[in-house]
Amino acid sequence: MNKFWVITKEVYKKNIKSFGFLAMVLSPLVLVAFIAGLTYYFSQEEQVGPDTSIAVISEDDTINEMFKNQEWDFQVDEEITTEAEAEEALLDESIAGYLIADVENTIVDGQLIYTDDFSEQSGLIQESLSNYQMMLRADQLDLAPEEVAALSEPVSLDEKYVDIEEGTLTEEDFSDQMIQQGGAYFVSIAIMVFIMTYAGIIAEEVANEKGTRIMEIILSSASATNHFFGKLTGVMMVLLTQIGIYVIIGFGAYMYFKDADIVQSVLSEIDLGAILQELLSYTLIFFIVGVLMYVVLAAFFGSLATKMEDVNKAVTPIVFMALIGFYVGIFAFNSPDNTFVEVFSYIPLFTPFVMPFRIAADTVSTLGVWLSITGTFVFAILISFVSLAFYRSNVLIYSDTNLLGTIKRSWSIMQSNRKARKNRG
Structure with missing residues (x-):
């Protein structure tokens, strides 16, 4: 266990101190600051006075x-x-x-x-x-x-948004639905961004050591299991650090600008507590499980790369799978009750992208939501151990064959090792 934490700490420290991490953290903040600056500028322009x-x-x-x-x-x-x-x-x-x-x-x-x-x-x-x-x-x-005022008095129209459930009308809060849809968009985009970022990081972590032949020295003093989960834990800690930085900066910005007129006008139109509650419920669960699942897959595919130049090719299948899930999720926004969407929402690799949109549209029961969450958790655990099994077999394989050929060779080595352990037993 001590070797596991040594690997975890080294991975975490190396990535935190890198210029890439600083750029990765600052780029979204610069974009948000730019958009906020433009919004403030145009709002001030409107307040200066008419020039037409x-x-x-x-x-x-x-x-x-x-x-x-x-x-x-x-x-x-x-x-x-x-x-x-x-x-x-x-x-x-x-x-x-x-x-x-x-x-x-x-x-x-x-x-x-x-x-x-x-x-x-x-x-x-x-x-x-x-x-x-x-x-x-x-x-x-x-x-x-x-009498003139009475004639011009506007009609009072009480709007109620309802949903049809099992032959009965259920009143829904339209603003709550908008918040849920916004949360679904947020989690889909966030998962996609973090997958593209951290899948590359974990794959490079493994491929770099393998390409420089340092892996042979590392595995002589630490097991492949400690190395695999140490890398994963270190990268996930970097991810949590990035999220924590955003939370702290967001809270500080809110406390500093909360009394500004433009912020007050926005807060008067939205329920900030409802938004946070939505983001911290199902949305957060799907985000964590989704990113963790794809990072595990990235570690596996990264171990298939013989050198750093092959990393991009190795993680291409993961990127394609994530893109499919992302676009199906966007399609689910317009057709949440489509059979195609319903099927994809229960496929673990696509659940984090699709299910939040079905929840926002209220086309899935609470039981269905928890079944999808449970299935995704089980799949994430299963894929972790499957990836670990392949990782042990192929982490020291240096081959110039294609990705599929490397996987076949890893499978053969894994079967041979299993037979050898049985014979020794």
Whole structure:
């Protein structure tokens, strides 16, 4: 056991101190910081004030006052008073558009000419003119302000999202479903990223020692079992360290920026506690099991490589399997009750990618979820011991044959060793 921890510690220290680990940790943080910076910049741009100008041409004083005195997301050029001047200013691009509005018999007739820069404001202008027309008609009908307010009061619409289960309607929280779908996307992308990263690390760890013939010296003082699980544990500790760094930085950033206006506006629209609860339940389980399972496979395939140049070819099958699971998971988002999706959600190699989307869509029972989790755990344990058995046989094999040929040769050696142990017994 002491040799196991020595191997684990060496793997952990070597990767933690490497420049690759620093780049691996910082790259997502730089991306998040860049996106957050852009979001903050554009939000500040909106708060600085409108710089788009239009001209309002009307003989009705009330309309002129309404556009001059109210707060808009644009400015009104008061110097332009005729249609000809407005058209010339629009051609010069000194204004983004102009409004011509007339009132006749309580009917407001408006014409808005604008460029693409002003397209988002047309709805607000139409709404304001409609409200003014309603006020004119209310005055004509001699309606009190309270009666006008009653006429314009919006309809109260109580929305309920329901799901059909065994012939009965069950009320669902739509925001909760959105959180679950977001969690499913998060776990699929995270698993894919960590598999691509750490499968390469564990494969290189094994192939590097094997390619430099150091493996023969190591295995003369430590068993293949200690070496195999020591490498796995060391790499998984590096992974947990990276996740821990993100958790600490995320918590620190939240505590520092939690009082900012933009953060408060986001938090007012989402339930942060519900998101954390969702991510820390099934999503976290599938993430851990999924990454662990593929890292074990990467250690096995890495042992098949004779030199470092063969690592990429050795881990190619793992990458393809992960890509299949990822794309089936994306397909499951649109068709969670598809038979194809249902079958793939119970295949252990694809379960971490597919099952979270079925959970989000509520197309699987709690029993089905735990059956998939149990099956994935059992498969991960089984593949660990199968990989260990092959690892013991092929870790000292130096062959220039293809991947399949190396596996066949490892199988033959494993069978021969088993027969030899039986004869000695």
